[in-house]
Amino acid sequence: MSAPGPTSYGDAWADVYDEWFGELSDTTPAVGVLAGLAAGGVALEVGAGTGRLAVPLARAGGTVIAVESSPRMAGRLRAKAQGLPVRLVVGDVLDADWSAHLPPGGLALAYLSCNTLYQLPDQQAQRRCLARLAADLAVGGRLVVEASMPNxxxxxxxxxxxxxxxxxxxxxxxxxxxxxxxxxxxxxxxxxxxxxxxxxxxxxRYVWPAELDLLAQLVGLGPEQRWSGWERGPFTSTSTGHVTVYRKSSL
Ligand SMILES: C[S@@+](CC[C@H](N)C(=O)[O-])C[C@H]1O[C@@H](n2cnc3c(N)ncnc32)[C@H](O)[C@@H]1O
CATH class of the missing domain: 2.20.25.570 (N-terminal domain of TfIIb)
Structure with missing residues (x-):
């Protein structure tokens, strides 16, 4: 069997993704958090999948750059995003070119949901991904990572x-x-x-929260919030996941 690559997950899951995860109970609060942070500015989603979050976020009024490596996932997203301000970029986040869609001052928000960061194969790739996003954020812009805690x-x-x-x-x-x-x-x-x-x-390739904080710090992002999920509950020792918000400062 060939080694898994950036399209492996998406191409295998595209046909069943919405059936299994399309109605995740936290989709509505997730869109609420993301829309609040984007505040009408341009957001970029890494691994946008079938558009579970990108489509309602665009409906809520903001432009979303949807970066997706799997052509099959991207096909689903394209069909759902007709007429909405979703700019689809099909490619690997590590080398895809979304520069044509960037607003002059930079992105208000970049985000990775549902363990998408963990789909990058190693720490170096995860850091490169965060560095690319941090470089394109406006000063004061936010990066949000939703991920499960290592079990x-x-x-x-x-x-x-x-x-x-x-x-x-x-x-x-x-x-x-x-x-x-x-x-x-x-x-x-x-x-x-x-x-x-x-x-x-x-x-x-899972990431411990303290490791994520350090990776973010290395690319110029400071911690702002950590919740147990999109409902913004407190993050505690028994939390099974987290939603973490980082902010790009002027320094
Ligand atoms: C767990 S799904 C999450 C989908 C969507 N964000 C959601 O919340 O429903 C992860 C997505 O990331 C995509 N992906 C994985 N590696 C990627 C990469 N290197 N660059 C861009 N997208 C990637 C997969 O194809 C898949 O669609």
Whole structure:
């Protein structure tokens, strides 16, 4: 099997993404937070997927530059974003060119939701991504990262398997393997569809919050807020994820 690349996740998940995640219960508060931070300025989403956030954010009134590596995901987004101020850029965030869509003073907001930062293969790529975004933010502009906390039980066990029955009656079995030495998880969900099996892969290089803060600091972004999620609950030792806001200062 070939090594996973920037299009692997999106191309595999595009057909089922909205069915599985399109109605995530925190989509509305997420759009509320992002619209508030963008305040009518131009926002850039890395890994915009099918447009779950970019489309309602554009409907809320702001221009969204949607950077997406997977042509299949981008096709879905394009169809949903007709007539809206969404500027779709199909390519890898590490080398895609969105300069034609930048406003003169820079971006009001850049964001990565749903562990998208973890889909970049290593720390160097994650730092390069943040550096590219920081360079294009206006002074005072925000970077928002939504990510899950590393799962300590999984890291201790090394592996987990779970099963669920999908709304249409099909069975899905998910296996997660952890590699704490390299901060990687390998997740494969096998959907059993009669005699056929369909594998949905997720490859992540997870990031500890303190590491994320340091990566952000290295590219000139200071911490502003950390919540447990888009509903803006307090971030505590039992939080399973976080939404973190960084701000670009003039220094
Ligand atoms: C977990 S999905 C999140 C989709 C969307 N942001 C949401 O909240 O529903 C991650 C998305 O990032 C895209 N992606 C992964 N690596 C990327 C890269 N290097 N550059 C641009 N997009 C990437 C995937 O194709 C996928 O659509």
């Amino acid at each position: 300590l039980a999984l890291l201790a066990a090394g592996r987990s398997t779970s099963m669920r029955v999908l709304p249409d009656g099909r069975v899905a079995v998910t296996t997660v393997r952890a590699d704490p030495a390299h901060q990687r998880t390998t997740t494969d969900t096998v959907v059993f569809d009669g005699p056929r099996q369909h594998v949905l892969p997720v490859r992540e």
